[in-house]
Amino acid sequence: MRDHIKLPFYEEEFKRKRRGGGGGLKPRQDKQGFSEVQVFNLLKIKDEFDSDKERFKQFFDPNLLFKIQLSQKVDEKGFIEFLETNRIKVISPSPEGKGYWISLAEDENLNEVKKKLKEYGERERYKQFDAIESFEPIPSGEKIGEQLKEKPLQEGEEAYLDIEIWRMEDERLKKFLEGASDKIGFKKFTKDKGGKITDELVTKNLCLLRVKINKSIFEEIIRLREISRIDRPPKPYITYQILSTPLEKFEVREPPPENATAIVILDSGILSNHPLLEKAVGDEIAVPLLYSNKIQEDKPQDDVGHGTKVAGIALFGDIKRCIEDNSFQPEIWILSAKVMFKEENPITGEIEAVYNEDELLEHQLEKVVRYFAEGYSNCKVVNISFGDKYKKMFGNKRQFALATLIDELAKEIDIVFTISTGNIAPEAHDFPDNYPDYLIEEKGEVKIIDPASSAYAITVGSITQEFGPLNRSPNELLFSPAHTNYPSPFTCVGPGYKGMIKPELVEEGGNIIYSPSDPSKMEDIGGKLIVLNPKWVEDGKLFTVGYGTSFTAPKIAHHIARLFNHFPDHSTNLIKAILIASTKIPSDRPSPLDEIEFNDTDTKLMDLLKIYGYGKPNFEAAVTSDLNRVLLLADNKIKLDGVHLYYFYLPREFVETSGEKEISVVLVYNPPVRRNRIDYMGVNMEFHLFKNSEIQEIQRGYKTIQISEELEEIVPEELKIKQIGLHPGVNARKRGIHQKGLKVYSGKPDIDTDKPLVLSVVSQSKWLKEEEYLQEYAVVVMIRHEATIEIYNRIREQIQQRVRIK
Template identity: 30%
Template sequence: MPGVYEHIRFQKETLIKERRGRSFPPPKFDTNPKEHATLLTSQIKSAKDRFRDDEFPGFDDRLLLKLKVRDRYDASEFETIPGFQFISQEDNEIVLLFAAEEALDEFEKRLATFGATGNVTRKDLIEASRAIDLWTPEDRKGEILRKEGIPKSENFLLDVELWPIDQSATRSKMLASFKDWLEKKEIIFLDSISNDYVTIIRVRCNKKNCESLFHYRDVRTIDIPPRYTLEYSLLQTDLTELPSPAVLPDTATRVAVLDSGINSNHPLLKGVVGDNRSYIHSESPTDATGHGTAVAGIATYGNIENSINSKTFIPHVWILSGRILDENNDFNEEFIENQIERAVKEFHSEYSCKVFNLSIGDEKRPYKGGKAGVLSMMLDNLSHELDILFVVSSGNLNKSVIQDKLKRGLKYPNYLLLDSEILEPSNAINVLTIGGISRYDKSRTAGRYPNDPSYQPIAHIESVSPFSRSGPGVAGCIKPDLVAYAGNLAFDHRSKMILEHGLGEISLNNQFSSSNLFSEFWGTSFSAPYITHLIGRAFSSISNASALLVRALLISNARSEFLNLPNQLKEDEKLRLVGYGKVDEEFLYRSSEDVVVLYATDTIQNDKNHFYELPFPPEYFSGKRKREITITLSYYSFVRNTRVSYKATRLFFKFVKGDSLDKVVTMFDKETPKDSYKNIPEYTNNRNITSEARSNGTIQSSTWTLKQPKGNSRYFVVVTRNDFPWGEKIAKENEEYSLVIALKDREQQEPKLYTRITNLIKQRFRGRL
């Protein structure tokens, strides 16, 4: 039965309780105090001597210390000693501090006391310290620079990241001092990004003067600028008759496509382009490559092949185009981060645009763990700041790489789990990352030679695309979040060559005036705008929906069970390849009598619990039918890549059984003795995704298949907020979240689930009054 009823809004219980805390005692210090103090003292002296001898210039004369600390120790505690300033935690153990002379003197005095007596004020700082050193020129080499070395050309570009400093005045002083130093060294300043969480300067230099950059104290990393290439292929198809598209209402959702521009004169885009701008200096907003036009076509029309077959084109969203890539689908000398930020803030301010499609990826920067890149961090913080939704493609494996893997005997889909990581910025934690699945499995060559078994598809229909990349994302979050159709590839086992024609996705051709209206495309660049299309329709269908709610609805309606994945894949491997899966559109916008979607949007303070009792009517558990419940939590967090945890705010949910609301509240209450409830287990029977697997992200979802409960058990969802200590300074006092709960009972002959739940919620509301 298709969805015909509005989704149901429901509320938390009025009780809000302090979260029960968990304390972890520090590991036992088992080193001799005298030996430990002597070692650290000698390392401080060595660092001082090298700092003076090697001349590490900076905006002031403080020493930059690299500390190796006890695993996951909160090194910001060093700021309790006046003169120490916490700068960054690069991984679980490496911490950077600015140290004034008086701070070092004080620390050395404490070391002397600790070595003599084994006891001193804040001795945990000393016991947590494992080694002290400088941030070396080798430490300053970025990932690509380590792999490729200094460019061989006479002049080249470098991106120089300075240490992130929260204080605006100090940051401005650091940047001005660095610019003056660049001028003296004859290094050319091109552009910069500077805000509360990152400061990067793009420079042009040569082999002679670039070496001094590695000895500048305030430099965090130096790397080769990213190249946001877009890999795709085209196959033209014919359409002799152009259907007239339907008129798009003014109230339709505005969606921004930040790409290579669009050709707004395309007959199918003439009535749907609200604005068309270029954010590249001296370049027009017109699409020279065809990529942006194809992305925009899918974003507004969705499945274009269906539209061609039915000869009915119905646009669903207005397109705002922001050109951020040149005629080679590449960046120019300006930071693409600045271009994207300008476009986002302009479109958000002028058009209240809340959806931004980014089908880009840095091919040289697959995410292999560690800190997030600047663009990923910027997208995460803009999402939180503006309550907007970025849809980002996961990136593609190059066809020549796939061909080489297959020639060497690597099997699909195993090779996608090896050296095929998602590309920056799709690893960002607040964005929706979209991978690809296959719609077809017969190439044009196989159709031409139907009796020849040589031409075999790499992927089956409804399986992960052979070029789609794998997660996880930053902090181990599930990535990609979703998948949509992106195309397939075939392999000629006789010639050992990749075949592609006839296996792609159809969209608009920017060269329509000299060619055809439509072309064929491959890549996750074209699965991302399909999800953007669904998001636009959701905003139009659900009044006053937030980005968080729409994000939760999408994930709540997604399943990997809808796909035809290879049997040998383990559950964690499925999450890395397809995330939460493919979206079932039937109940994305509306509920039915047998599939009911409830949602709540609220704000929560740190260290608080919110309680929701699920409105199960008695008939829901009658008989032996299959009953399913999906719970999805969506929130945003400010982020910093100077912290190992990355996100400042942590929200998570638990699905629990209890005899009553009072008992469940007691289990989670801060005032309840810990001995009474040593742990609070989630209901785990027939659950598809564990709480551990989902909790790393800012979108979290699991599905349960429920059986008839014994006794009078009731079911509850408990939402908890628990910020990292460092995050309390930048997080909002009241962080917003959306909770979506989907109930399914498709086996009842006369389903009345929607009606019964609606009545039950009304009864509870009257009871509260």
């Protein structure tokens, strides 16, 4: 076993200088005509608002919210300041900069903006109007979610709905919800009309309500501009199936050490007396329901089976391997939170795990995570193997509420979330004939589901494992077009919010095997994973089988927890970076994915990345370096708009010995997030790797680059020729907080081993402007040679020698 090596840091830190100004807006030709039309639009918006204000005046004072459509990208800060001079406050800009901005008029008469629009038309003043396409009302239909569109409220129906309120400033939001002086507010208004508000959650990014209302109340409140979205509550996309398989009973060894890492399983509970779980359950709770006894505080047991299966994989990782090794040694603790309960589908008769209709899942999740994080110092990982299939991340969508909450909690509590991408029904996409094309095509139906779009979460997709179909008769053909390590036919794909590389990782989640002569036989046992059997007493067997992305995320949680055990002093950023550094995209892939190479353009590469992410991790490669594979680690903090430089030397043997060579860099950081900004993250970070240059030359180059938000790649112009082209490129990878760039050499690389490779790590402030803020991050450099040659000691000796000289 060889310890990873510390990546040498060039001690002199520096900041880039800020450059003023920015790109100009394209001027409009017919300013006068635009001005007249938009003044008319604003008058119409005001008339409709006045009508609603009169309608609701005895209950609350409505807020005048409307849309501003931008046809050009703008400097967010400058444009917000311009709107504020018009007494217009931005509530939520378009994620892409241009597009629809949700805005609130602090002057309900709109006098200031109308006046300036007229001056813009007559005197060509206020050129910021060049970016605006139109002022528009917010149509009620845009607020209705997918489930409610699919199944609208019927006459006489009283239903639970989720309402998201635009996140206005605290005082204005409280006044709308609670009322003021002689006004009763929205909450009491809902109750007085015969509805109920059964739960609520307000954070710095969110305001969510769970209500129970009828159609008449719905039709009244959908008019309210304060409502951002209204939909039926989410339904978990998991079902319960049992296919027993005869496997022998195994002895479980001693419990994990007291300080071993704990994983929270947020699911349907667990059966903690299962012989393979009982020694490793640290705590189990049920989040009691306020208005129902379907989940009771003293009954945290799994009545569905799903949570028990997920917990088994989180505890042991590969259960099949444990069986083959005749050894079940728990190394981590399981903390279980029951947030779902058993219900029978009235149509299919299938048992499903469901959420409580009265309460917000977001609220339950926040309570659970805080409970375990505050009560258990070893609680480092939370696994979520469910999601809302009606909320798919596609196109120009805003970040989902649950995903945003996860990002808030991950930042605040410093904890890792592992989340599955979600499942699709392959038969709805012409499986097997259209496999894998339906995963590659840009269609919303196959995209990752909420909360898998969380920036902080490690999102996990599914690939197939080795399988052997269980033939029911010797002459029956069973088949799957998905061979070993191919994308599972049911896996949802990325990219994530604003093009983030999602999923980051893949793990084995199963396959679908079918009989060409009898397509109904798609449930063959050979395509499934071995999992713990929730009905072990009834069936007399400890194991059963199942498939789905639900079983990929807990396997990654297992890896992460074991890494925390191995490296208890490593930061969360560094643990994630080490695991991502160990990944590899399988070389055996279905056509046309097999035609894509990692050195291809980002456009082609994205077809691979949105399915496999950075690949499947290798735990052993994450834990230890080897003679021909070296990991260099750094854990640090950087000032806003700062530059850090690292350096290392490649051994001559690495460059001159024939065989495939690989250099990769992983960067992971934890920025603050805001859902109501164009830039979701308050800080962006990126990295670049340079060859054939002294470190002082790289430093001089970076000192010439001024701070500008328009820069896509922060690299000195004169040094671009010295840059090693890592793939994917910087603009693709910097969209997320988990970044990996890779360079593969099949021949001899043009690298001068007498000069160091220099890694620049650059931070770029977005909306975060706190002068004293230090952004935490971790970087991992991996150097690997296909040949069995000694590079580990060469690299370590060179670093030690130069540190001594220094």
